[in-house]
Amino acid sequence: MDFDLPESALAVREGVAAVAARYDHAYWSRCEAEHRFPAEAWRDLADGGWIGLTVPEEYGGGGTGMLELAVACETLAASGGTAGTFLYILTPGFGATTLARHGTEEQRREILPGVADGSTQFCLALTEPDAGSNAIEIRTSARREGDELVVRGQKIWISGVENATWMLVVARTTRAEDAQEQLGSRTAGFTVLLVDVAEARDAGTLSWTPIPKMGGNVVTSSQVFLDDVRVPLDRVVGEVDQGFxxxxxxxxxxxxxxxxxxxxxxxxxxxxxxxxxxxxxxxxxxxxxxxxxxxxxxxxxxxxxxxxxxxxxxxxxxxxxxxxxxxxxxxxxxxxxxxxxxxxxxxxxxxxxxxxxxxxxxxxxxxxxxxxxxxxxxxxxxxxxxxxxxxxxxxx
The missing domain is CATH 1.20.140.10 (Butyryl-CoA Dehydrogenase, subunit A, domain 3)
Structure with a gap:
């Protein structure tokens, strides 16, 4: 057994610590008090390559793994940016890691370079008002119309939507009551979709309402409404009905x-x-x-x-x-x-x-x-x- 961190992880710790040293506790407290996204810290982390760590090298990223990403997240939090954990969960976690593993070549080519350079951000829309930790019971639906899926539903506690370029939406393409009989499993019938946030907002089919909360206000958490959001089939991540x-x-x-x-x-x-x-x-x-x-x-x-x-x-x-x-x-x-x-x-x-x-x-x-x-x-x-x-x- 080897308990030494690899050189790649040690380099990440040193690099993120150097960036984080520019942002003291007072900076993070100001961002919290003002309910303001830490844009300056985000920009410096991205410029140093510390956001795109799990983006494959061919798309401009670091080509490292979850261990290096975890070390980056830990190091930022240890500097005093405790709510900065959201920065690593939302975009490198939900975005880069998911697409690197499950995205199509077209999706990776279109989206991952922006994650690597910090110009693209992500959020995940999974939790619902009546289906918190019990994801199997989500009711947001995606019905097929031609070469699109039309998404309707409601999500809650969705963090980072206000800054997100892309939203990963988990929706049912087969009803819960039909999944076992038609697909052989209660966990079948889910599909993960890439929703262009600006496109859907401008179309009037996506909206959100911030939730006042006790802490972690460097990132807003919102109730999200999807009113017939149209998503092309080529924005499905993985396979239809196999999103789990x-x-x-x-x-x-x-x-x-x-x-x-x-x-x-x-x-x-x-x-x-x-x-x-x-x-x-x-x-x-x-x-x-x-x-x-x-x-x-x-x-x-x-x-x-x-x-x-x-x-x-x-x-x-x-x-x-x-x-x-x-x-x-x-x-x-x-x-x-x-x-x-x-x-x-x-x-x-x-x-x-x-x-x-x-x-x-x-x-x-x-x-x-x-x-x-x-x-x-x-x-x-x-x-x-x-x-x-x-x-x-x-x-x-």
């Missing part, structure tokens, strides 16, 4: 990158807490000398390293075409939990000052909490571990 095969190569990278962002967020929170614990003097000594402060931080440091190892393992398995569902779920679970624990301990270390927006701890605290619920709730991950790894009976 594509979807697993969307969801596993999403969980790996969410885990990486959680690990990086834990690093950021622990660094702030340790610095403050060394500097803050109470009763004649630094508060970090008190075991009541030091031990909880040390415990979270240990958990962070465990989550990091599982994240790297899941990414390595994905890159090698190996089954990785269990590992991606465990990585996401532990990465999200350690991000929250680190933010909570940093908050406690700062005491009352953590409640002030003059310090970045309150932003890290808000950013960390949602990770336990998205992209999949930890209860569903635990149910997966129970049934798939412990052979326990299903609860749903």
């Amino acid at each position: 095969r594509v979807l697993w190569d969307v969801l596993n990278p999403e969980r790996i990158l969410a885990a990486a962002g959680g690990v990086g967020a834990a690093d950021a929170a622990l660094r702030l807490a340790a610095d403050y614990a060394r500097e803050r003097v109470v009763f004649g000594r630094p508060i970090g000398a008190n075991q009541g402060i030091a031990f909880p931080l040390a415990q979270v440091r240990a958990k962070t390293e465990l989550a990091r190892l599982m994240t790297y393992k899941a990414a390595w398995l994905f890159d090698h075409g190996r089954p990785c569902g269990n590992e991606t779920n465990i990585a996401k679970l532990t990465g999200a939990q350690v991000a929250w624990e680190a933010a909570d301990r940093a908050f406690q270390t700062y005491g009352g000052m953590a409640y002030s927006q003059e310090h970045p701890v309150e932003r890290l605290f808000r950013d960390a909490r949602i990770g336990r619920n998205i992209p999949v709730a930890e209860e569903l991950i635990l149910a997966h571990i129970g049934t798939q790894m412990l052979d326990l009976p299903r609860s749903y």
Whole structure:
């Protein structure tokens, strides 16, 4: 076994860290307060080649894998850009990785160079108001009319649509009640489509309403309405009715990158807490000398390293075409939990000052909490571990 990161991943860590160093906690807090996309950081990351890492070299990208992308995401979050995890999930994760694996040559040639240079962004429209984590129950439909599919439905918690060039839409081309009988599986009947966001918006068939939220406001999350959006058949990703095969190569990278962002967020929170614990003097000594402060931080440091190892393992398995569902779920679970624990301990270390927006701890605290619920709730991950790894009976 070799636990050394490859040279490619080490180069990514060094390169992203150099870019991230230009954007301190104050920058990310300003973007959060203004509900503003971090366009400057995005541009610098793209110019350095750190967005197009998984774009094949023939389309202008780095030609690397999920491990390098996870390291990039982790490094950005560790710098203080904790909500920057969205930047890596949305476009390199949903866009580049999906098309590199499942796109047609025409799709890759048209879209991937823009991902590589940062001029193209992506979002994913999967979740629905009445079908959250239960994707099999989605009702957005795509009916065929000639050489087009006409998409109608509603999606919710769709992040990044306001900046997206392309939206990956998951729709039913065969009704749920017919899928088992006609196609032999409940997971059949889904199709993944590329929707040109500007084209559909200008046609009046695509609209969205932002959802006010607690944190992560560098990227807007919206309720999306698809009112007979017309999608040419050549914009199907994979095969009609077989979209679930594509979807697993969307969801596993999403969980790996969410885990990486959680690990990086834990690093950021622990660094702030340790610095403050060394500097803050109470009763004649630094508060970090008190075991009541030091031990909880040390415990979270240990958990962070465990989550990091599982994240790297899941990414390595994905890159090698190996089954990785269990590992991606465990990585996401532990990465999200350690991000929250680190933010909570940093908050406690700062005491009352953590409640002030003059310090970045309150932003890290808000950013960390949602990770336990998205992209999949930890209860569903635990149910997966129970049934798939412990052979326990299903609860749903």
